[in-house]
Amino acid sequence: MSLRQSYLIENTNLQQQNIEMHKKNKKLKKRVKTLIEVNREYEKELQQWKEKCLCLEKHIKEQHEQYEEPCDNCGVILGEDVPIMCYSNEIGGDETLCSECYYDCEMWKTDENPDNEDEIEEAKRNEDAKRNE
Numbered sequence: 001m002s003l004r005q006s007y008l009i010e011n012t013n014l015q016q017q018n019i020e021m022h023k024k025n026k027k028l029k030k031r032v033k034t035l036i037e038v039n040r041e042y043e044k045e046l047q048q049w050k051e052k053c054l055c056l057e058k059h060i061k062e063q064h065e066q067y068e069e070p071c072d073n074c075g076v077i078l079g080e081d082v083p084i085m086c087y088s089n090e091i092g093g094d095e096t097l098c099s100e101c102y103y104d105c106e107m108w109k110t111d112e113n114p115d116n117e118d119e120i121e122e123a124k125r126n127e128d129a130k131r132n133e
């Protein structure tokens with residue numbers, strides 16, 4: 001085989017390889033394109049979920065804040081551990097108080113809320129009992 005002949009054979013082989021590589025490259029490009037589209041869909045879905053989560057978080061926070069109202073007198077957070085008293089007075093207006101403020105600061109004495117009748121009666125009895133000690 002002459003040098004030229006072997007060169008031609010080599011060249012043909014390389015060209016053939018080049019064509020194969022081109023085909024493979026085309027297929028891979030197509031696959032990458034598909035994957036990018038799939039990824040875009042996933043990202044869209046993820047964004048929707050994130051928005052849903054934010055909405056839920058906000059909702060939970062709002063409910064929490066509604067529940068955790070502060071005492072109008074001392075600012076302590078009312079809730080499970082601190083009993084709430086709804087104070088009402090024609091002149092002083094309505095107030096949401098913790099039980100400590102309500103009793104210790106003697107707010108019950110001016111309370112006109114009919115819902116607290118029993119509590120006011122009890123506070124009166126307690127005060128009388130203390131006086132008679």
Ligand SMILES: [Zn+2]
Binds near residue numbers: 100
């Ligand atoms: Zn208070």
